[in-house]
Amino acid sequence: MSEYQPVILPDIPDLDRIDVYEQHGGYQHIRKSLGMAPDDVIGIVKESGLRGRGGAAFPTGLKWSFMPTDGEKPNYLCVNGDESEPGSFKDRQIFEFNPHLMIEGILIAGYALRIKAAYIYIRGEYEKWVQMVEKAVADAYAKGYVGEKMKETFGTDFSCEIYVHRGAGAYICGEESSLMNSIEGIRPYPRVKPPFPAQVGLWGCPTTINNVETIANVPLIIERGADWYKNIGAEKHPGPILYGISGHVNKPGVYELPTGMLLTELIHDVAGGVPGDKKIKMVIPGGSSMPPLRGDQLEGVRMDAESLKEIGSAIGTAGIMVMDEDTDLTRILTRITHFYKVESCGQCTPCREGTGWMLKVFHRLLDGEGEPKDLDLLHSVAKNIEGNTVCALGDAAAWPVKFTIERFRDELEAELSR
Amino acid sequence: MKQHTTRMTLTIDNKTVTADTGASILDVARQNGIDIPTLCWHEQLSPHGGCRMCIVEVEGLSHFPTACTTPAADGMIVRTHTAQIREMRAEILQLFLSEHTASCLVCDEQEECREYMSTVRKAGVTTGCRYCPKDGQCELQAVTESLGVRDIIYPIYYRGIPVETEDPFYDRDYNLCILCGRCVRMCQEVRLADVLAYKHRGRDAIIGPAFARTHLEAGCEFCGACVSVCPTGTLREKARAWEGAPDREEITTCTFCGVGCQVRLLVKEDRIIGSLPADDPTVNQGQLCVKGRFCNTELVNGHQRIRHPYRRENDIAWDVSWDAAFELIAEKLRSSAPERTGMLVSSNLTNEDLYVAQKFMRVVMKTHHIDSTARLFYGSGFSAYLTLMDRAVPLSAIRDASAVLMVGLDTRFSRSVVGVAIRTAMKRGIRMFTLHSREHTFSLNADVWLQPEVGEEYRYVEALVRLAAGEDVTDRSIPADMRVRLADVARALSESDSPVILVGAEFLQYDSSRAFLAAVAQLADHVGAGVLTLPAQNNLYGSLLSGSFPELLPGMRPTADAARLQKLESLWGTSLTGLTDAWNADHLLRDDCAMQFLYAVGALPPVHRGAAKFTVFQNMYPPEPYCSADLVLPTAAATETDGSFLNGERRVQRVRRAVAPPGIALPDWDILCRLARHMGAEGFAFTRPEEIREEMAQVIPGFGEAEIDARGILPLAFDAVMHVSGNGTAQRPPDSDHPFILHSSVVEHTHRGFPLAAWVEGSRILFPEGVLDISAEDARALGLRDGDSVHVSGASFEEIYPVRIVRQQPRGALHASILESALTHPNPQPVSVRKADV
DSSP states (O other), rough: TTTOOOOOSSSSTTTSSSSHHHHHTTTTTTHHHSSSSSSHHHHHHHHOOOSSSSSHHHHHHHHHTTSSSSSSSOOEEEEEOOOOOOOOHHHHHHHHHHHHHHHHHHHHHHHHHEEEEEEEEEOOOOOOHHHHHHHHHHHHHHHSSSSSSSSHHHTTSSOEEEEEEOOOGGGGGGGGHHHHHHHSSOOEEEEEEEOTTTSGGGGGGGGEEEEEEHHHHHHHHHHHHHHHHTTTTSSSEEEEEEEEEEEEESSEEEEEEEEEHHHIIIIIIIOOOGGOOOOEEEEESSTSSSSEEEGGGGTTOSSSSHHHTTTOOTTTTOEEEEEEEEEHHHHHHHHHHHHHHHOOOSSSSHHHHHHHHHHHHHHHHHHOOOHHHHHHHHHHHHHHHTTTTTSSSHHHHHHHHHHHHHHSSSHHHHHHHH | OOOSEEEEEEEETTTEEEETTTBBHHHHHTTTOOOOOOSOTTTOOOOOSSSSSTBOOOOTSSSSSSSSSSSTTOOOOEEEEOHHHHHHHHHHHHHHHHHHHHHHHHOTTTTHHHHHOOOOOOOOOOOOOOOOOTTTTOHHHHHHHHHHHHOSSSSSOOOOOOOOSSSSEEEGGGOOOOOOHHHHHIIIISSOOOEEEEEGGGOOEEEOOOOOOOOOTTTTTOOOHHHOOOSSEEEEEEETSSSOSEEEEEEOOOOTTTOEEEEEEEETEEEEEEEEEEETTTTTTTOOIIIIIIIIHHHOOOOOOSSSEEEEETTTEEOOOHHHHHHHHHHHTSSSGGGGGGEEEESSHHHHHHHHHHHIIEEEEEOOOOETTTHHHHHGHHHHHHHTTTTTTHHHHHHHHHHEEESSSOOOSSSSHHHHHHHHHHHHHHHEEEEEEOOOOOTTTHHHHHHEOOTOHHHHHHHHHHHHHHOOOOOOOOOHHHHHHHHHHHHHHOOSSEEEEEOOOOOOOOOTTHHHHHHHHHHHHHTTTTEEOOSSSHHHHHHHHOOOBTTTTTTETTOOOOHHHHHHHHHHSSOOOTTTTOOOOGGGGGGTTOOOEEEEEEOOTTTTSSSSEEEEEESSSSOTTTTOSEEEEEEEOOGGGEEEEEEETOOOEEOOOOOSSSSTTTTTTHHHHHHHHTTOOOOOOOOOOHHHHHHHHTTTTTOOOHHHHOOOBBOOOOOOOOOOOOOOOOOOEEEEEEEEEEEEEEEEEEEEEHHHHHTTTHHHHSSSSSSEEEHHHHHHHHHHHHTTTEEEEEEOOOOEEEEEETTSSSSSSEEEEEOOGGGOOOSSSSEEEOOOOO
């Protein structure tokens, strides 16, 4: 795949500057979009096969089509850059290296969705990147690409505002309905669905929430067409994708490549293999909450939503975490569970109480006081959390534990007896 | 397109059921008698979906949705009690129980324990443990039993959170909390008070006011709505915590203010153990304030209640029988001249009590000398207030209003249900303005807060009148920014289709109150506003209607109304000509008041100033230390008699006897009837309040039983002239001898003359009586700390008060909250202040 030329994070120096972005055709795709009917824009995105890059890989065009077109209330777009999942660090690259691609994507999506305003929600710890995005948005405003002035710039009736909203450091705010509550200034408990955001979202108005990377794909689709896009990567989950590879690899980092790459190729060729050529014990393919894969299970596995689903995992945010044969899985699970225990919002009993109990049991295991039946207890608590909470973050807390026990019981028992 | 049907058909547990679209699975199941366990769900609140007890199986769904949050759909196939679901529920429940002090829920000895357990409160030895005041009424307990959970796979973990007991009226033990969030949703969604919130997250999540403030600081109204919805023993009423479940309930009308909320009295073993809001769509819509919710129980159960008539002479008191008491009164009355005899009532009594009282004075004593303490409360503004009150629009006008102006109304501890109605209307987008000199519930969330200096309120209303009439504000004593706000308010009121002015009970004792109330009436005329006065007295209208004033005959007719007099003469079978009407309650404040006989019924007479030769004090509590009496008679509380009230809307409502009075106490009407009969009078053979109402109905419209049951608004018009004391003395500026300005207000939190703070412990913190508010700067300059005593002296009075340092109090200004009987004029007046020598 060495012939692949990155398009989301192309190798162009200073592309974060608006003048450089303009020199490379920037802010022409919104112009092109404004020449189309909003529904045609949605049609192209649907046709392209673009699926969400924030975790669930939901078809973006379909999501957009849920938005009312003639509602009495204003429509909103939220761009989710909370990026709090351990193992995910790819939206940050867009904020830093190609923020105007995202802004232009917001304008195109905004036009298609007939929004009044868009909110870019950035995790609180990303102070540096908040400043970068704020500068980019200010530059776009100054150039007349955003806000009231865009009517004049593009000769259109459409205009939308863009606000940058900084989170306050809670994992739960990455959940779309919590994110809206956070913007509204209330406690970010996830909302009960239905109603879905496209009916009752931000401030009770129809709202679409898209991931940063998803939005950054949109101008490229408009520029080069749906056919170009759907021929990149996996058939049912096409397009360029940012793989974040971390853990026991020689060259960790974010790599833009087509979807559907072989996991082994990504680890061994792209990321330079495992230090000391050790064997791989475990790989989590999509950020810490996705079901882990065994090292001896990786052959032929492709990194796209459908392929991973087939072998019992999920693409998530494409944050690949590689762990070599010397990794202590009990410690890994303790660390992951500690994260979810601290980040559980407390709304639902199974997640609130269950994460705490799981962590207590893990500490018991680490202290050498564990018994094999503790693994059964952990598995039962995790199963009780799974699918049993208002939001998907209950699953996020449960899956690493549940699937690791199911897939690595031999390893865990061996660690236990040590 | 398929046509939308309003009904849908689905299958729950193999049963085919139909329901309206929009209903949740839980709604449909319960409508069809299928029980699904719940903990966080509550009928008054939005679904939360957090406890996960109501998970169900829906065919075609891979996960288990919560029945409370999932809309039922046509053709849905739902199973609520499969083995898998029961097991999942039991496992989730164990997660709750692992952190709940739950031994009592799963204890092996449970059965025997309940049978043989005795109290742990006073006895040193117990035969069982009693951890939780909710035992037997706990929803967690019920769910645990219904799911058959007897073991917990997790070790029991005690969170060790200190129990919060420092606030009045209710305690909080968050070790028992299951984070169902009902209290938070109640506070935020229904009360719209936003005091309670979730703090921290995950396992550390706990409930309370944000930013570590106390409930008092966070603006809690202590309405107790959160306590009512708590499914566990976490939130517990101090006075009711260990009482257990009530035997029965009685619906009655609250007697603490002119709103007239409907309450459900909880009765156990012939004792009131609690009062909860009744589900009343007309007045309080299932809500109450702190007084209706908490004060009632303590007030009627106080151990100091009088149980027996007693005589007091030369500082010696001894019990007497009713007959002896009646004989003594008869003897004293026979030797009293009608013109030097009077009866003081309060407008807290029932219509029936008041009717009998005035009839007693007119028929037996041959005098019009009956008066209500309301005259003292309203002072020089009395007539103006009654005229304003006469325009009352119903409470529902708030719901339909497009703009509301509140004047002198603080809904925090009184009339809170009106506050809830206003906040609900604000959520709908109405404009809301408040005129109040001090910080209060709405000072922060009103659209505009008109904040005059204390005593200057009337100037602001007068300015509004001028602005509404299209004139400019010429009053330069009003600051420029406030003039801008006034113009905004006047414009909004003028442009509104249906504005409402709500008149509270504050700053009505200032000498400017007549001007203030007159201006409110003018303003209402100019902008076409409905006015709703919500009197501090629950039955002010009833006292007017029953004729409990020297100027008024039953039916609210003037004493000089010959036709009415004639009608009464024939009804009562006695002559009413030549009766004296020269006396009223104001005379009690005069130094030359030389009464031979004063009969105080449910009122505290200001006798420390003009003592009567003989005073009968008929009340729930003894007169000391507020006043002294020669004969004290025990009366039934409003929860111990049947009767009726008229609230501030003129709505007639019933009070019902829930329990028997203590000792040999009797209802006021009964005492007066027995006394009249003892004195040989005819026409007092009433044995039940219905009989009194039957007679009242002949002169007062709207008093038939059916009309009372309908709780309608009586179409009344007030056109009598009330004598008003001329205490509008011009205010003197402060001088070097008297550098402070003292404003005095009568505390409205009273019942039958007593401040609630006298007999209800929690109210001492929330609404103390007899305290002096002072600014922090003045307190510092005088070397005063909160609670210190100060000696205040004016031109004609001296008083010692404890001080309360109030952030918002302006420098140089003092504010005293006192009883009617302690009121002095002029008000405001210049005073000097020094720290009292202790």
